[in-house]
Amino acid sequence: MTKLNSVSDAIIRSIESGALREGDRLPSEGELAAMHGVSVGTIQKALVRLTHSGLITREQGRGTFVSGTRVAPADVRYLRFRDEDGNELPSYVHARSVKRLKKKGPWADFLEGDGYVRIERVINVGGRFDLYSEFWLREDDFAQLGGLDREALEKNLRELIGQRLSLPTLRVDQWIRFGQAPAAAARELGLDADAPAFIMEMRGYTLRDQPLYYQSIYAAPFTERLMIVREKSS
Structure with missing residues (x-):
C-alpha cells in the first residue's frame, strides 16, 4: 500500500469508527504528517482526494473538517473491491440528480415503454477514485417507489x-467496453470531453425474466490493481 493510500485509509477509518465526527476539525497538515510519518505533500494529496470524495471539507483560513454529509459506507454489493493487501474498500455514494426523460437510448431498447427516470450518482471507492452511475427505471416503476x-x-x-x-433482481447481465462518457460523467471524473472511459453496462431482470432496470457505470483510468469481491448468493 502506498503512503498516500495508507494516510487516506487511516483518516477514513477514524471517521467510520466515530473517532472523528461530523463537524470535527482535523489536525493541521504538519501535525498529520508527523502522526503518519509522511511528508506534508503526501498529506495534502490525501486531503484533496478525501475532499473530492465528499468525506471532508476544507475552509480557507479555518482548517479541514469532517463533512456535514453522512460518511458511513454505502451498501453497493455489485461494485465491491479489495486492494492488493486484501483490504475491502468501502464505497461512498453521493446522489447527484433524478430526472424524468423521454430520451431514447440503450436503456429504452432494454426497458421499453415511453418514459424513464434516470438517477445519477457518484460512487467513491475507498477515497481513491470515483465511479459515475446512471440508473434507469421505467417511469411507472419509479412512481410506485x-x-x-x-x-x-x-x-x-x-x-x-x-x-x-416486491420485484427482486433475479439476474444481472454485465457488459464492459470503452467509449465516450456523457458530459456530466466526464466532468465528475475529470475526463476530457473526447477521452475514452471504461463503461460497464448492467441489465437487471426480475420475474419471468422481465427487464427491470438498466445501469451504466463510468470510470476514468486508474493504476491500482484491485480484486472484485463477488456477491455471495443467498
Whole structure:
C-alpha cells in the first residue's frame, strides 16, 4: 500500500469508527504528517482526494473538517473491491440528480415503454477514485417507489426496488467496453470531453425474466490493481 493510500485509509477509518465526527476539525497538515510519518505533500494529496470524495471539507483560513454529509459506507454489493493487501474498500455514494426523460437510448431498447427516470450518482471507492452511475427505471416503476429522499437514493437501489415493489433482481447481465462518457460523467471524473472511459453496462431482470432496470457505470483510468469481491448468493 502506498503512503498516500495508507494516510487516506487511516483518516477514513477514524471517521467510520466515530473517532472523528461530523463537524470535527482535523489536525493541521504538519501535525498529520508527523502522526503518519509522511511528508506534508503526501498529506495534502490525501486531503484533496478525501475532499473530492465528499468525506471532508476544507475552509480557507479555518482548517479541514469532517463533512456535514453522512460518511458511513454505502451498501453497493455489485461494485465491491479489495486492494492488493486484501483490504475491502468501502464505497461512498453521493446522489447527484433524478430526472424524468423521454430520451431514447440503450436503456429504452432494454426497458421499453415511453418514459424513464434516470438517477445519477457518484460512487467513491475507498477515497481513491470515483465511479459515475446512471440508473434507469421505467417511469411507472419509479412512481410506485413513492417519494425517495437523498438517504434512500444513496442506498442499494436494487434492494430498494425489491423491498418496495416486491420485484427482486433475479439476474444481472454485465457488459464492459470503452467509449465516450456523457458530459456530466466526464466532468465528475475529470475526463476530457473526447477521452475514452471504461463503461460497464448492467441489465437487471426480475420475474419471468422481465427487464427491470438498466445501469451504466463510468470510470476514468486508474493504476491500482484491485480484486472484485463477488456477491455471495443467498
